[in-house]
Amino acid sequence: MSAAVRSHEAHTSIRSRAARVKNPPPGPAKRRQVDGNDRANVKAVLAAPWVVQWGQAQGEKLLRLVEEGCVGVAEYHKERERRKRAKTKANAQTAPPSSTPPVLSSITFGLNETIKRLERARLDLEISVDALIAGYEDFPFRGQHGPGSLIATAPEERKTSGPSRLGFPPEASPRIVFVCVDDVNPRELVEHVPRYVASWNALLSASKARLKEWAFEKDSEARMAKVDRLIGGREMYLVSLRKGSEQVLAHAVALRRVSVMGITNEFPSLQSIIAYLSSVNITPPVPPFPLHATSSTLATPIYAPTLLKAVHSTTPADPKSRKAQRIAAVRVARERQKQLRKKQVEKTRRTLGWKVGDKWAGGTEQKKRDKAARLQKRCRVKALVDEKKRKKSIKKKAAERRKQVTLQGKEPV
Known part of the structure; x- marks a missing residue:
């Protein structure tokens, strides 16, 4: 029996198919060239007979x-x-x-x-x-x-001229x-x-x-x-x-x-x-199923035409070498992630310093906090010195006033 053969795409989402149009994946031949040891396989599977062509x-x-x-x-x-x-x-x-x-x-x-x-x-x-x-x-x-x-309740979609x-x-x-x-x-x-x-x-x-x-x-x-x-x-x-x-x-x-x-x-x-x-x-096109019931109790069976889908895939020619390559790639990726985490830790230590108890000591952040504390202390000391100078000037002015009153022969107020 002759069968219609048609290609079948993998079950993917609508968004992934839309993205695949912009960046189409390489075909089986190109994948074999890239991977080196791939072998193309074609598997025939039965398609649904209720699909309208x-x-x-x-x-x-x-x-x-x-x-x-x-x-x-x-x-x-x-x-x-x-x-x-x-x-x-x-x-x-x-x-x-x-x-x-x-x-x-x-x-x-x-x-x-x-x-x-x-x-x-x-x-x-x-x-x-x-x-x-x-x-x-x-x-x-x-x-x-x-x-x-x-x-009577049918909607009026359009008016006819006649x-x-x-x-x-x-x-x-x-x-x-x-x-x-x-x-x-x-x-x-x-x-x-x-x-x-x-x-x-x-x-x-x-x-x-x-x-x-x-x-x-x-x-x-x-x-x-x-x-x-x-x-x-x-x-x-x-x-x-x-x-x-x-x-x-x-x-x-x-x-x-x-x-x-x-x-x-x-x-x-x-x-x-x-x-x-x-x-x-x-x-x-007509539906691929009977439209009218037959009069006889034992109806003649109606067989739908066989449809085959060709599913294209690839398999490695040497599975052991492919497995070794995959393990090596995983090790390289793990080492890369390890180095990346190490760099992030070093950057954090340079920024925050090292942890002593529940607080961070050293580092650029600690230096900023220390500088702010010194500036705040300097401001407080300056405020105290200014207050002492103000009080001293007030006392000095009061003493001069009393001295002038005494020289004039009057009791100081």
Whole structure:
């Protein structure tokens, strides 16, 4: 049995993978050159069978088809940015409004906008199928004003210019989702996209089975026409573009970055893109498990295709010499740490001195303390000397006064 083999990265955190992109580790060949005695090993392990595979498209033709369909989008974005950066409010008001190209309504840019559009389309499809089976053939979609809504508390997301009839939803689902997987860092940001697309295709298949059973009850051609309008031609493709496609798409639509892009059935070059995807064997992804229960009690088992992951590693050719090198490296590191601690102790002793009892003696800190104590003592001695001089001068002035009074023949006061 032929098995698909794909490489597997080690279990690491998102932060470490992001750092590894800036400083990528050396490959097995380079590690063998650096270490000298490494031997490359490849171990095959079974992969999970429930993983939805990406549709790989590495050619340049697909990007050219997408660029051809985005005519006028780049000019619109440039004009909008120019109007946004107008220096004064008067200039912004007098500038002519830029016309929105029709193709813009059939494109979604960015991961969040594409997922939101897919979720809205999923909800619209579920409500439409339930309403059609329940007998609301002219059921208005959520968001439309007027009585007869199936869910009265549904949020009003957008207003339609005309009446929304069954089979013409207010917002179409993406038909093809392009993801620049190799340009997204970290890759875990887009790992959920295949499951979203596969769940949409699974819902579409289940809805088609329910509606066909409902249509065949009365063998009505009108019912079959409604089913075809609602379900037909809405399978979603998932395409992983080559590395560097993010900048190509961003340049085509005049945006800074475009890592995820979705297009609907109204996209101009949609049929050419689908024809190219069929030529390179890219089909709409479906969940790798049965979608419908079989009628028989003993169902025929369905086996998932075997997927193998190749885990790359290296082992030393001479384990004993590698162990001796590791022990020697540990000894060198211990000696280095010992010398470093010794230098730190010497520096501490030079700064604080040596410890006598509970106090430190000597050292630069002790010298500073001694100098401060001597200065404080000198200040106290100077203050005492100044006080003695002041008292002595007071006594001297009092004696002179008494002497003058005696000479004048008066009693001293």
